[in-house]
Amino acid sequence: MTSSALVIEAHSNRGVATTDSGELTAFHFPRRLGRPLPGDRIHLDQFGTLTAIEDRTNEFGRGDNRGRFKPLAANLDRALIVIAAEPAPSPDLLHRYVAAALIRGIRPVIVINKSDLPVPHRPPFNELASFSDLGIPVIPCRCQPKPELGELADIVASGVSLLAGQSGVGKTSLLNALVPDLARQTGELSRVTGKGTHTTTSATLHRLPTGAWLVDTPGVWEYGLWTMESAELERGFPEFAALDASCRFRNCRHLTEPGCAIRSASEDGQIPPARYQAWVRLLREQERLGR
Ligand SMILES: Nc1nc2c(ncn2[C@@H]2O[C@H](COP(=O)(O)OP(=O)(O)OP(=O)(O)O)[C@@H](O)[C@H]2O)c(=O)[nH]1
Ligand SMILES: [Mg+2]
Ligand SMILES: [Zn+2]
Structure with missing residues (x-):
């Protein structure tokens, strides 16, 4: 007897998934089945052991320091690429993120957070039209002093979205603004994992009030691509x-x-x-x- 579930997060050999009835459940996985990712549909036996990972529609990830692709999450409908005036993005950061999403078959959405700060007159902020011309939405928003999310709330209302971007651009702040019961959800997660605190050291799936899903990822200082043709x-x-x-x-x-x-x-x-x-x-x- 196996049951199917959706992976919320996974670490070295254990993870947390949500069952079809919406209950959180801890599971462990033998490494030979591969590493489950947030967003994966999996099958668990009655002992809470992973028996299969369903085929993925896509994977989002980044290159490690040896140029290998490291997946972060699977089965995404879109990647929200967050940039802000502070911390200032390096010139190619946005080109890299957009390319990564497109190469992996994931729809990019550019989110310009911290719209309370003046928009710098330099790349990539003065190049955004070249992305809109490709049909990529560019959404200005802010989390402070009070959240103003513009079209973002509608965009994430269905499917699975992933928040990507440099450390400090406000990904977790956006998550907080979009998921009103975030504290309750992370409390539940800590109870199931048995860990006292919950930090964003890995990608984690969160449920939106609409029933859609949002993956928060730990920030990086510089986003690198992997080796490819x-x-x-x-x-x-x-x-x-x-x-x-x-x-x-x-x-x-x-x-x-x-x-x-x-x-x-x-x-x-x-x-x-x-x-x-x-x-x-x-x-x-x-x-x-x-x-
Ligand atoms: N001025 C301004 N500051 C903001 C806004 N949104 C978030 N911040 C601030 O930016 C800082 C970083 O926010 P986080 O949400 O932790 O950023 P993050 O992208 O999750 O960072 P990592 O988890 O390290 O990747 C915090 O001090 C926030 O208060 C905004 O709209 N305007
Ligand atoms: Mg964060
Ligand atoms: Zn040519």
Whole structure:
């Protein structure tokens, strides 16, 4: 007899899941079945042991310091990529996050938190139109002095969303604003894990009043991509797709190759030059990662 459940969080060899009747249950997993992730649908036997992880629709994650993909959560409907005036994002942070989501088949949503602070006149804040032009929503919001979430509440009202972004941009503050009974939920979680306190050291799923789910992730200082082929990285630059076939070489990497349609489109502004330059930097970064 097995029952199915949704993973809330998982650590070295144990985790917490919510059953179909909405009860939290602790489980443990033999490593040979792989590591369950928040958002995974799993099967548990009557002893609370994992017997299977259902196939994933997608995984969001990041590159570790050796360029390997480290998954954080699974089966996501969208990634909320949070940036703020403070702490200031590095120039390629947003390009990297957006590319990561698109490459992994997850819809990116850009959230500009701390709208109470003045918007800096520098990248990526003055480049946001190039993301909106790709159909990526750009949502300004704030958590202080009183939460003003704009369209964000509607966007997260269904499915599973993940909060990603640098440490200190306000991911947990947004979670607090969206999940009114967060203290009760984390209290329940601590009771089931037997741990006194609950800190955001791993990705954790939280339930919204609508029944949708929101994953909070621990912040990073710098978000790194993993090692991949240039064709895979190019999925993170969907504005290239329409012109790609016009490059003289089929395997053109759009750097210095003669007859590159992407480079000439960036020279005449058809492709935003900032996006093209980000492509060049991320591709160079791949060469360093590959070593
Ligand atoms: N001015 C301003 N400050 C905010 C806003 N939202 C959050 N903060 C502050 O930003 C700081 C970081 O907020 P957190 O929610 O802990 O950030 P986080 O992204 O969860 O950080 P990590 O967990 O380290 O990844 C806190 O001091 C918040 O009070 C906002 O809208 N405006
Ligand atoms: Mg946090
Ligand atoms: Zn080209």
